[in-house]
Amino acid sequence: xxxxxxxxALACISATVRLGAQQAVPSPPDVxxxxxxxxxxxxxxxxxxxxxVPGVDLGHNQFRRASSDxxxxxxxxxxxxxxxxxxxxxxxTQATQIVxxxxxxxxxxxxxxxxxxxSRGQALLEGKGQCLTCHQVNGRGSRLGPDLSDxxxxxxxxxxxxxxxDPSGPVRPQNRAVLVVTKDGETISGRLxxxxxxxxxxxxxxxxxxxxxxxxxxxxxxxxxxSKTSYRDKLSSQEIADLVAYLTxxxxxxxxxx
Amino acid sequence: xxxxxxxxxxxxxSTLQAQVxxxxxxxxxxxxxxxxxxxxxxxGQRYSTLAQITPANVGNLDPQWIFQSRSLEKFEAxxxxxxxxxxxxxxxxxxxxxDAATGRVFWVYSYRPSTLARLCCGRVNRGLAILGDTLYMGxxxxxxxxxxxxxxxxxxxxxxxxxxxxxxxxxAPLIVKDKVIVGPxxxxxxIRGFVAAYEARTGKEIWRFYTIAGPGEPGRxxxxxxxxKTGGGSIWVTGSYDPESNLTYWGIGNAGPDRNGDSRPGDNxxxxxxxxxxxxxxxxxxxxxxxxxxxxxxxxxxxxxxxxLQWKGAPRKVMLxxxxxxxxxxxxxxxxEFLSGTPFVRVTWAEGFDKQGRPNRVPGxxxxxxxxxxxxxxxxxxxxxxxxxxxxxxxxxxxxWVNYASLFIKRPSTYVEGQYFGGGEGRATDAQGLxxxxxxxxxxxxxxxxxxxxxxxxxxxxxxxxxxxxxDAGVLTTASxxxxxxxxxxxxxxxxxxxxxxxWKFTVGGQVQSSxxxxxxxxxxxxxxxxxxxxFAFALRQ
Numbered sequence: 001x002x003x004x005x006x007x008x009a010l011a012c013i014s015a016t017v018r019l020g021a022q023q024a025v026p027s028p029p030d031v032x033x034x035x036x037x038x039x040x041x042x043x044x045x046x047x048x049x050x051x052x053v054p055g056v057d058l059g060h061n062q063f064r065r066a067s068s069d070x071x072x073x074x075x076x077x078x079x080x081x082x083x084x085x086x087x088x089x090x091x092x093t094q095a096t097q098i099v100x101x102x103x104x105x106x107x108x109x110x111x112x113x114x115x116x117x118x119s120r121g122q123a124l125l126e127g128k129g130q131c132l133t134c135h136q137v138n139g140r141g142s143r144l145g146p147d148l149s150d151x152x153x154x155x156x157x158x159x160x161x162x163x164x165x166d167p168s169g170p171v172r173p174q175n176r177a178v179l180v181v182t183k184d185g186e187t188i189s190g191r192l193x194x195x196x197x198x199x200x201x202x203x204x205x206x207x208x209x210x211x212x213x214x215x216x217x218x219x220x221x222x223x224x225x226x227s228k229t230s231y232r233d234k235l236s237s238q239e240i241a242d243l244v245a246y247l248t249x250x251x252x253x254x255x256x257x258x
Numbered sequence: 259x260x261x262x263x264x265x266x267x268x269x270x271x272s273t274l275q276a277q278v279x280x281x282x283x284x285x286x287x288x289x290x291x292x293x294x295x296x297x298x299x300x301x302g303q304r305y306s307t308l309a310q311i312t313p314a315n316v317g318n319l320d321p322q323w324i325f326q327s328r329s330l331e332k333f334e335a336x337x338x339x340x341x342x343x344x345x346x347x348x349x350x351x352x353x354x355x356x357d358a359a360t361g362r363v364f365w366v367y368s369y370r371p372s373t374l375a376r377l378c379c380g381r382v383n384r385g386l387a388i389l390g391d392t393l394y395m396g397x398x399x400x401x402x403x404x405x406x407x408x409x410x411x412x413x414x415x416x417x418x419x420x421x422x423x424x425x426x427x428x429x430a431p432l433i434v435k436d437k438v439i440v441g442p443x444x445x446x447x448x449i450r451g452f453v454a455a456y457e458a459r460t461g462k463e464i465w466r467f468y469t470i471a472g473p474g475e476p477g478r479x480x481x482x483x484x485x486x487k488t489g490g491g492s493i494w495v496t497g498s499y500d501p502e503s504n505l506t507y508w509g510i511g512n513a514g515p516d517r518n519g520d521s522r523p524g525d526n527x528x529x530x531x532x533x534x535x536x537x538x539x540x541x542x543x544x545x546x547x548x549x550x551x552x553x554x555x556x557x558x559x560x561x562x563x564x565x566x567l568q569w570k571g572a573p574r575k576v577m578l579x580x581x582x583x584x585x586x587x588x589x590x591x592x593x594x595e596f597l598s599g600t601p602f603v604r605v606t607w608a609e610g611f612d613k614q615g616r617p618n619r620v621p622g623x624x625x626x627x628x629x630x631x632x633x634x635x636x637x638x639x640x641x642x643x644x645x646x647x648x649x650x651x652x653x654x655x656x657x658x659w660v661n662y663a664s665l666f667i668k669r670p671s672t673y674v675e676g677q678y679f680g681g682g683e684g685r686a687t688d689a690q691g692l693x694x695x696x697x698x699x700x701x702x703x704x705x706x707x708x709x710x711x712x713x714x715x716x717x718x719x720x721x722x723x724x725x726x727x728x729x730d731a732g733v734l735t736t737a738s739x740x741x742x743x744x745x746x747x748x749x750x751x752x753x754x755x756x757x758x759x760x761x762w763k764f765t766v767g768g769q770v771q772s773s774x775x776x777x778x779x780x781x782x783x784x785x786x787x788x789x790x791x792x793x794f795a796f797a798l799r800q
Contacts, residue, residue, distance in 0.1 A: 029629045029667050029685055091678075093669070173699040194697035196726045196747040198763075222701050 027100075034101030037094055039154055045084065048156045048248075050105055059105025072099045116238070121246025124239055129231070137250060143207050144191055145228075146175050150252025160247050164240055167228040177227065178202050180212055181219040188212075192222060278340060278388045280435050284501055291778035293339045295496070296385050296430035297644060298775060301564040302498040304646040306776045309738040310783035311798060316740060316752045316762045318799045322784065323361030325354070325793040332771045333788035335385040336430065336644075336732075338393075339777035344786075345388070345407065346793065350381040351397045353405055359779040361795060367410035371399040374422040376676050378446040384495060384642075385430030387438060389458050394438045396427025402440055402456060416461035418442070418454070423675050425449050432497045434506055434537040437464055441493025445511040445557060448488030448679035453497070453508050453533070455540060465540030469493070469510045469528050477527035485522035488673045490514030491529045494559035494642050500575070503592055505534045505543055507562035507577065515671035515681030516555045517625040525550040530558045532579065534594060544594030548581045550616065553625050554607060554666060555636055555684060556583040563647045563654065564591055567714060578714050580645055580656040582638030583607070585617070586717050600717025602710055603639040603660055607632050625668035625682055635664030635705075636684020637728075644732035644773035646741070651755050653711045653720055655733045655741055662705035662728070663687055698727045698747070707745050709733060711758060721758035732773020734785070742785055744770025750787050750794065766794055 039048065042058075050058030065080065066072045073095040079087035090098070125131045132141030135148045151160065178192040180200055190204035200212045200220055214220065231240065278294060286292070286299045290307045297304045311319065327333055331349035338345045344358040351369040356362060375381070375398045387394045392413055393405045399421035404413040418440070419425035424447020432439045437455040445451070451469035456462060469491030471477025481489060492511030499506045513522060513529035530549035533542055549556040563578040569588075577591040584605035588597040596615025608617035623632055637659060645656040664684035671681040687704075700706070707729035711720040729745035736742075741755040750770060751763035768790020776785045782797045 027627045027629065027667065029665060033685075176699055192699055194699070196698060197724070197745075197749070224701070 030097045030100040031104045033094075034097035034099070034104075037090070037098050038101050041088065042098065043153060048152070048154060050102060058102045061106060069096075069099050069103075072102070116241035116243065116245030118242075118245050118249050120239075121242035121244070121249075124235070124243050125246055128239075129235065129243065134228070138253070143203055144205065146172075148247060149250055152248040152250040153252050155247075157244050157248050161240060161244050164235075164243060165230055165232040167226045167230060169226070170224050171226050173224075175226075177223040179219075179221050179223070180217050182212070183216055183218050185218075195220075277390045280389065280433060283389075283433055291339075292341065293337070293775045293777045294388065295338070295433070296336050296387070297496065297498075297561055300432075300434075300499040300501075302496075302561040302644075303563055303565070303649075304561075304644045304733065304773060304775075305648050305735045305737075307737040308776055308778055308783045309736060310778070311736070311740060311776075311785065312738040313740060313754050313761055315798060319752070319762055319764070319785070319796045320799045321764065322795050322797045324795070325356060325361050325363075327354075327791045327793070329791060332380045332382050333791055333793070334382045334428075334772050335788065336773050336775050337786060337793070338386055338388055339775075339779070340388060340407070342779050343407075344777075345386050345393055347383040347385060347395065349383050351383055351395065353386065353393060353395060353410065355407070355410060358777060358784070358795075359782075365410040367405050367412070369395070369397055369401075369403060371397050371401075372421050374676075375399040375426055376421065376424040376447055377426050377428075377443070378678070382428050384428055387431040387433045387496075389433045389436075389438070392458065394431045394433070394458070396429060396431060396440050398426045398428065400425045400427060400442060402427065402431070402438065402461060404438075404458070404461060414461045416456065418463075423447065423449065429494055430496045432499065432506065433458065434499050437537070439497060439506060439537075441469070441508065443492045443494050443511070445490040445492035445514055446516065446678055446680050447676065448490065448514045448673045449492060450487060450489060451491030451493060451511065453493060453535060453540070455537075467533070467535055467540045467542065469508075469533070471527050480524035480527045482521070482523035485526075488514055488679065489522065489526060489529065490516075492557070492559070494557065495561055495644075498562040498564050498577075499537060500564055500591060502575075503534075503543075504537050505591070506537045507564075507591065508533050508535065509558040509560050509562060509579075511557040511559050512555045513552050515673075515679045517553050517666055517684065518668045518671050518681030519551050519553045521671075522551075526552070530556050530583070532558060532562060532577070532589070534591070546587075546589055546594050546596060546615065548579075548585070548587065548617075549583045552583075553668075553681075554583070554632060556581070556638065557641075558582065559642050560640065561644050562591075563645060565647050565649070565714070567652075569597065569715070576714070578645075578647055578654050580640050580654065580658075580710075580712070582634070582641055583617075584634045584639040586654070586656075586712055586714075588714055588717075598717055602656065602712060602717075602719065603658060603662070604633040605639075606663075625666035627668055629665035629667045629685060631663050631687065632666050633663045634659060635662045635687070636666070637662070637664075641730065643730055643771075646733040646735045647714075648735040648739070648741075648755055650737060650739060651711075651735075652713070652715075653755065654714050655735060655755070656710050656712065657729045657731055657733055657743060657745075658708045658710045659728050660706050660708050660722075660724075661703060700727070702726075709741065709743055709753065709758070711755070723753055723758045723760070729770075731770035731787075734774040734776060736776060742774040742776075742787070744774070744787055744789060746770075748789065750774070750789060750796075764794075764796070766790070766792075768792065 076095040134145035179189040190202035194201040327348040335347040344356045353367040355364040400419040424444035425442040441453040454466040470489035497508040513526040530552040531547040579587040607623045667682045669682040707725040709723040727746040731744035734742045739755040741753040744750045766789035772788035774787040
């Protein structure tokens with residue numbers, strides 16, 4: 001066994017043992033629901049890895065006040081008076097799901113290494129990587145692919161790295177592509193915005209909003225997978241780390257103080 | 259001047275004579291200009307003999323007036339129309355009386371429900387009943403009230419049950435003779451459901467049938483331990499009535515906790531069943547359980563549709579039922595005999611029936627902590643919104659969720675009064691989820707809505723009208739072979755009831771979460787549907 005595999009295996013075992021003392025292993029649906037709740041709210045302060053608040057690492061059992069799942073659930077629901085941690089409007093089930101997600105972070109062998117350089121990553125994204133031909137960052141680039149302006153708020157470094165080297169697999173529904181062929185034989189493709197029984201609405205390849213009546217179309221097809229190619233052989237591992245470092249630094253548009 | 263006053267009084271007096279006797283409710287076919295009950299008749303067919311609007315002229319249908327409710331709740335009520343006056347419910351519990359020809363509001367009666375009311379799925383109401391000059395409404399905090407149909411004055415108000423324990427009334431009441439019959443929703447709160455009849459004049463309770471069999475009652479043995487106390491068995495929609503047998507038919511909701519049956523071993527009667535009750539005494543005549551020991555939230559809260567068919571060469575009085583569990587049933591409505599059960603969508607939890615009509619369960623198809631993929635999904639193959647039966651085409655029409663599955667997840671569930679008692683969840687399988695109100699990016703293989711036309715004699719599909727999104731809209735058919743429905747996409751449309759061909763559509767700009775109805779006023783046929791927060795009245799362009 002390679003030494004690093006042993007380390008990973010041991011980490012998993014120790015994490016499982018730790019969990020076992022507290023509760024059953026969470027089910028995948030709970031983890032997924034918990035992730036949605038975490039990303040939608042908690043990640044704003046705690047970051048996608050749960051380690052953005054100094055001294056706290058939610059994914060690796062580093063808490064200031066909690067020592068059990070019950071403590072965590074209580075804090076998630078009631079907040080911590082006198083601190084920046086507000087009470088959350090969650091049911092007991094939802095709070096349990098958030099804890100399930102935090103525990104799954106602890107089980108994950110992947111952890112951001114923060115070995116990349118943010119400014120080099122930005123240069124790569126705008127230059128060699130040609131990312132802006134599909135993506136947009138803070139108003140620059142294309143609208144065809146997902147907007148990356150707040151991707152650092154939403155996705156963990158490990159997830160971003162995986163998406164760069166292995167973009168296969170389904171994309172999120174809001175990033176689905178559509179292709180239509182009109183009865184005149186014209187083919188138009190773009191990002192699907194909405195559709196119903198009578199219409200297809202898209203952002204076409206020239207970034208125009210287009211609406212088509214299905215009665216005027218010969219063909220409609222949807223794609224649920226990414227058109228992106230892998231950067232595994234196009235960028236060095238250091239370059240990928242730089243790119244990830246830049247992406248994780250993107251936190252979206254913040255409201256300005258008056 | 260005196261003559262004018264006298265004339266005015268005489269005119270007003272004539273409406274007072276137009277009381278809605280039970281005789282009129284029984285013979286509603288004789289007055290298709292009115293819509294006197296939730297489904298248009300006590301048979302639950304949602305079929306009208308009006309035929310001014312036809313497949314040839316339906317293209318000229320235009321909105322005539324719109325009523326905008328002052329409520330952001332789902333607008334699920336089917337209005338009544340009585341001699342030119344429309345009565346509907348602005349959610350949760352405001353009764354509105356309008357001029358059926360113009361949409362002008364005569365009066366609004368506002369009921370303020372208790373803040374203790376607990377509802378799983380919206381503070382909704384599905385409509386009213388009328389008898390004599392009195393309107394009857396169930397409230398979300400478990401009251402049944404009687405209101406004067408002329409001036410909106412409260413006549414009586416009876417608290418039936420405990421709102422803080424999750425009992426709520428969302429259905430339109432059923433009138434049989436001199437009684438008002440209702441039952442509570444609350445299947446996600448561990449209620450013990452019932453159907454009960456109240457004296458229309460006073461609100462005094464006459465009989466009560468518990469939908470969960472308790473001590474000393476047949477069926478008690480189908481509940482392990484004390485699980486019957488929190489067994490669910492809710493009522494969401496109006497029952498039907500057959501005057502020849504004096505039986506009233508009610509569809510019963512899921513067992514509680516919904517997705518975890520460990521604490522309630524047994525069949526759990528009478529959840530997910532239809533019961534036939536004597537209308538005078540409330541005594542159970544027969545029952546049929548669609549989903550024994552349900553763990554998929556398969557409420558049988560659909561409208562019981564009564565029809566007379568030539569069944570295998572002989573006339574037979576039947577009940578037609580497209581169930582949330584994915585099967586279309588034909589039952590003998592006098593005896594409860596199971597005549598046929600045919601899947602109308604993909605079904606994985608059961609495979610056919612034994613001779614008594616009990617579904618054969620598929621091993622492994624049950625909720626688990628990890629989640630089990632089951633067709634149909636949590637919202638069911640269909641739900642509370644009304645189907646329709648046209649005696650002219652002989653077809654049964656049902657709004658349907660096709661290609662639809664959920665991941666059924668089982669969780670521990672402890673009963674606490676007034677708290678959700680679901681035993682897990684039926685989770686959407688597509689990444690976008692079905693719970694969001696965002697744009698539709700779903701593809702056909704991930705599920706879609708449709709109107710299916712089913713031949714009850716064979717259980718086979720005659721035609722299918724596909725929509726891209728799911729639907730919570732009921733179906734209306736008419737004697738001109740038109741079918742009206744809508745869906746989540748915000749269209750209201752007319753199909754040819756014989757072929758399913760689209761004949762007309764209108765963008766109502768909001769989800770249709772109600773069942774359409776029709777009536778006639780001033781010589782014009784109107785078709786009405788709610789969409790979003792508004793009620794739309796359509797008629798032919800003049």
